[in-house]
Amino acid sequence: MTDRPTTTTDAGIPAPSDAHSQSVGPNGPLLLQDHYLIQKMAHFNRERVPERVVHAKGGGAYGVLEITEDVSQFTRAKLFQKGARTESLVRFSSVAGELGSADAGRDPRGFAIKFYTEDGNYDLVGNNTPIFFIRDPQKFSDFIHSQKRRADNNLRDHNMQWDFWTLSPESAHQVSFLMTDRGTPASWRHMNGYGSHTFLWYNAKNEKFWVKYHFKTDQGIKNFTAEEADAQEPDVHIRDLYEAIKRGDHPSWTVQVQIMPFEDAADYRFNPFDLTKVWPHADYPPITIGRWTLTRNPENYFAEIEQAAFEPANFVPGIGPSPDKMLQGRLFSYPDAHRYRIGTNYLQLPVNRPKSPVHSYNKDGAMTYVNPGDPVYAPNSMGGPVADPDLWAGESYEVAGEIVRSAYRLHREDDDFVQPRALWEKVLSDTDRDHMVHNIVLHASAPEVTGDMKKRVVEYWRNVHKDLGDRVAKGLGVNDS
Ligand code: NDP
Numbered sequence: 001m002t003d004r005p006t007t008t009t010d011a012g013i014p015a016p017s018d019a020h021s022q023s024v025g026p027n028g029p030l031l032l033q034d035h036y037l038i039q040k041m042a043h044f045n046r047e048r049v050p051e052r053v054v055h056a057k058g059g060g061a062y063g064v065l066e067i068t069e070d071v072s073q074f075t076r077a078k079l080f081q082k083g084a085r086t087e088s089l090v091r092f093s094s095v096a097g098e099l100g101s102a103d104a105g106r107d108p109r110g111f112a113i114k115f116y117t118e119d120g121n122y123d124l125v126g127n128n129t130p131i132f133f134i135r136d137p138q139k140f141s142d143f144i145h146s147q148k149r150r151a152d153n154n155l156r157d158h159n160m161q162w163d164f165w166t167l168s169p170e171s172a173h174q175v176s177f178l179m180t181d182r183g184t185p186a187s188w189r190h191m192n193g194y195g196s197h198t199f200l201w202y203n204a205k206n207e208k209f210w211v212k213y214h215f216k217t218d219q220g221i222k223n224f225t226a227e228e229a230d231a232q233e234p235d236v237h238i239r240d241l242y243e244a245i246k247r248g249d250h251p252s253w254t255v256q257v258q259i260m261p262f263e264d265a266a267d268y269r270f271n272p273f274d275l276t277k278v279w280p281h282a283d284y285p286p287i288t289i290g291r292w293t294l295t296r297n298p299e300n301y302f303a304e305i306e307q308a309a310f311e312p313a314n315f316v317p318g319i320g321p322s323p324d325k326m327l328q329g330r331l332f333s334y335p336d337a338h339r340y341r342i343g344t345n346y347l348q349l350p351v352n353r354p355k356s357p358v359h360s361y362n363k364d365g366a367m368t369y370v371n372p373g374d375p376v377y378a379p380n381s382m383g384g385p386v387a388d389p390d391l392w393a394g395e396s397y398e399v400a401g402e403i404v405r406s407a408y409r410l411h412r413e414d415d416d417f418v419q420p421r422a423l424w425e426k427v428l429s430d431t432d433r434d435h436m437v438h439n440i441v442l443h444a445s446a447p448e449v450t451g452d453m454k455k456r457v458v459e460y461w462r463n464v465h466k467d468l469g470d471r472v473a474k475g476l477g478v479n480d481s
Pocket residue numbers: 130177180182192214216278279280281282418419420422423426427428429432
């Protein structure tokens with residue numbers, strides 16, 4: 001009768017009707033035996049998985065990393081060898097809003113990349129800022145709670161945000177970034193990405209280096225003003241990326257690294273593992289190593305983006321963690337979130353599955369469909385896979401000390417305000433400064449922000465720079481000088 005395929009149930013059985021439930025006579029009640037109707041309703045009720053507890057709203061695409069320079073003296077990682085081309089997936093996101101929130105609001109942006117390397121997945125789960133608000137994972141959930149909704153009225157609350165920030169002076173650098181127009185990027189294509197943390201690289205001789213990653217947008221930085229951001233439709237960034245890729249306008253980023261010799265870390269002027277600090281370019285100039293280009297949209301957003309699971313703990317031989325406390329906390333947190341949000345076998349889903357063979361002794365669990373085969377234990381005398389410690393020998397280095405709960409040991413120039421001050425004094429243009437003051441004043445003028453809090457806000461910015469604090473005081477009507 002028709003060339004179109006027949007509708008089926010999810011079990012592949014031809015469906016009896018696309019429109020009518022089974023009833024007792026045309027006007028009668030429905031029957032429990034209408035399995036097709038019941039499957040449809042029951043499946044619909046299970047369409048959502050929990051949204052990410054942070055970075056819920058986002059979008060993504062596939063791309064390729066091409067390495068153009070020889071950095072084999074720093075890392076043996078196969079994806080970073082000259083000439084290597086590695087397929088990858090990115091998910092860009094905002095942080096604090098829920099799944100349906102507006103793309104353009106003031107927030108850092110997630111910049112999470114999964115590289116499908118021949119040695120398994122390497123995930124670089126960064127942001128569009130090279131720094132973060134805090135330096136100890138102990139504070140992460142508290143920080144996020146201050147960005148989300150209050151317990152009583154279920155509203156976001158700027159008083160709560162300034163309360164946390166002004167009581168956490170280490171936040172000043174990241175809040176400075178956030179309050180410039182980089183806090184409202186015009187699109188995901190027009191922002192940089194940073195690995196943010198310091199990571200370990202080791203070469204074929206197991207010589208070690210510390211590394212920071214910078215993905216510099218080839219489209220140029222483009223931001224919204226606060227007023228422009230407010231005027232955008234909620235899905236502006238998802239739409240922009242999808243449509244650019246669809247019309248063949250493939251966005252790209254120049255990939256750079258800063259390399260610090262392993263021994264420099266001990267007495268570098270800043271603590272090089274402190275996530276609230278950058279490494280000034282004059283000390284460790286960025287080196288270009290390649291280009292990363294987005295070439296393909298996902299075909300099924302839910303399967304490929306919503307269920308994408310990035311984990312900072314996914315390193316490949318040649319790369320390892322640094323002692324950055326925030327990174328150490330994240331190594332645990334993400335796979336734990338995925339097991340809860342998606343399920344034990346999230347790594348078997350096509351988007352998360354490595355393109356290289358998996359020879360793991362883990363087995364079973366909900367929704368297993370990969371058969372690891374026998375033997376199912378190690379050690380065994382059945383010819384099963386065996387680990388190769390040599391691949392990871394470069395990761396080892398000596399650490400000793402007392403068990404404590406304490407702040408980082410201070411380095412010579414460590415101070416919470418010195419780097420945001422450099423941003424204000426040396427980097428921002430006059431227009432950038434005007435916009436930063438305007439954005440702070442707008443944010444701290446929300447009706448819920450109390451008079452006392454406004455004074456603390458002024459004090460916070462005076463610590464960054466007196467002029468900045470004075471201008472914020474004027475804008476907020478705080479007369480204290
Ligand atoms: P440099 O003058 O060598 O570098 C400053 C960097 O700041 C630029 O290369 C650019 O890096 C970034 N930048 C430019 N305009 C803006 C802006 N409007 N808002 C935010 N960042 C901007 O100085 P230093 O390396 O000594 O760093 C000075 C300050 O610059 C730091 O304290 C930090 O606040 C900021 N910065 C430093 C970065 C680093 O890795 N050293 C990276 C980003 C900012 P990019 O193209 O990567 O954005």
